[in-house]
Amino acid sequence: MELSQKVAFNTFIQIASKIITVGFALLTTILLTGYLGKEGYGDYIYIITLAIIFGSLADWGTATIGVREVAKEKESQGKLLGNVFILRLGLSFLAIVLLFAFSFFLPIQTQNPLLLRKMIKIATLIVFLVAIKASFGIIFQSRLEMQKAAVADITTSLLIFLFSWYVVQKGLGLGPLVWAVVWASGVAVVIAGILALKTAKYVFQIDKEIMVELIRESLPMGAILLMFTMDNKIDTVMLGAIKGSGAVGIYAIPYRIYDVLILGAAFLMNALLPVISQYSDLERWKDKLRQIYQKAFDILFLMGSAGLVFILIFAPAIVRLLTWQRFGEFGDSVAVLRILVLAMFIAYFNHLTGYTIVALGRQRPYFFVAFGALIFNVIANLIAIPRFSYYGAAGVTVLTEGLVLMITSIFIFRLLKIIPSPVEFPKTLVEIFKTRAKIF
Numbered sequence: 001m002e003l004s005q006k007v008a009f010n011t012f013i014q015i016a017s018k019i020i021t022v023g024f025a026l027l028t029t030i031l032l033t034g035y036l037g038k039e040g041y042g043d044y045i046y047i048i049t050l051a052i053i054f055g056s057l058a059d060w061g062t063a064t065i066g067v068r069e070v071a072k073e074k075e076s077q078g079k080l081l082g083n084v085f086i087l088r089l090g091l092s093f094l095a096i097v098l099l100f101a102f103s104f105f106l107p108i109q110t111q112n113p114l115l116l117r118k119m120i121k122i123a124t125l126i127v128f129l130v131a132i133k134a135s136f137g138i139i140f141q142s143r144l145e146m147q148k149a150a151v152a153d154i155t156t157s158l159l160i161f162l163f164s165w166y167v168v169q170k171g172l173g174l175g176p177l178v179w180a181v182v183w184a185s186g187v188a189v190v191i192a193g194i195l196a197l198k199t200a201k202y203v204f205q206i207d208k209e210i211m212v213e214l215i216r217e218s219l220p221m222g223a224i225l226l227m228f229t230m231d232n233k234i235d236t237v238m239l240g241a242i243k244g245s246g247a248v249g250i251y252a253i254p255y256r257i258y259d260v261l262i263l264g265a266a267f268l269m270n271a272l273l274p275v276i277s278q279y280s281d282l283e284r285w286k287d288k289l290r291q292i293y294q295k296a297f298d299i300l301f302l303m304g305s306a307g308l309v310f311i312l313i314f315a316p317a318i319v320r321l322l323t324w325q326r327f328g329e330f331g332d333s334v335a336v337l338r339i340l341v342l343a344m345f346i347a348y349f350n351h352l353t354g355y356t357i358v359a360l361g362r363q364r365p366y367f368f369v370a371f372g373a374l375i376f377n378v379i380a381n382l383i384a385i386p387r388f389s390y391y392g393a394a395g396v397t398v399l400t401e402g403l404v405l406m407i408t409s410i411f412i413f414r415l416l417k418i419i420p421s422p423v424e425f426p427k428t429l430v431e432i433f434k435t436r437a438k439i440f
Helices: 003-059 062-072 077-105 113-142 146-170 174-199 208-243 245-277 282-326 333-359 363-416 425-433
Strands: none
Touching: 003 077, 003 113, 003 146, 003 174, 003 208, 003 245, 003 282, 062 077, 062 113, 062 208, 077 113, 077 208, 113 146, 113 174, 146 174, 208 245, 208 363, 245 282, 245 333, 245 363, 282 333, 282 363, 333 363
């Protein structure tokens, strides 16, 4: 299989895998909202959200750097894989300790705070298992064998749904539902480990030079990823701490839909990242970059507009589908979703500016954008959530995305001297339908 065919195949596999895993995730959402109600579902999401935040600490950019280095260094691949694995293992233990300690003093507004604190401690296992699975996934991505990673990902989402269905049928409560995620993640780790060890040889021996280089390269990327993950999830944590589990439950449904809708922009920009990177010499390729940037803007504008109109019209039906017989409890989720879809529309363009900045090697200033967005998000939520609850959190999400877009657009203008036109998309749309045209 030629390289271009491999890239196309792996892109297709990732999209297909994500569609399947999102499908199982939505089925699990329908199952859990009906069983737990807004209070119990809020507790569940609160726990999973904390696991995601501390999971980003366990990653700290090592997966991205690991893929890059393993793909480049064929001869020392086994030693690199082993050292990346050991480094990520250490980071996951650090994340586990911090989350475990955090569970003791975290402000919690729920009917059963002792159970919730206990389940947060159990969630440290999720952080560990997800980090290990992702460590094995490095070899799949570097060798363009993402079908193996897809097997592990689909297994995880399928087992979470099946284990959760069993817990619901037996009426076992919140605790076993968290354990269902743990057990599903554990099985996925075993599958990923078997496939990874059959794919490559791991040398689990610390090499000081390799380890220092990995840490040095991962620090800026990890800081950016951590900032944006916290920026994306901190509103849920603050909402739970200030307004309680019921508010988190209301907010979680539209935010789940928001996360799904954002995938369109992520898929497009993941595919375009290597294209933009190969034209990163601004003195030579600035005109070409402007052309790519405008056409990417056009496609994102079309996708974002379609998503915006669809959600504004069908928000009640979507929330009703996900909450089923509990729709009466989750009614406010409709209005929250209609607010968040505005953030989604803006976030589509933030993917364009952000990926372009990274492709052009400007990660350092981008970190300060991410850090500033997080600070603004926290301060604004401290003001908005006590007064407006989940409506305030959704509004702050819109404002934060808008702030990031404004700053990054100015940054892109300084680099490329371009302000993309919102009326160019019909031309790009015609080119898309001309199958022989080279859009990029």
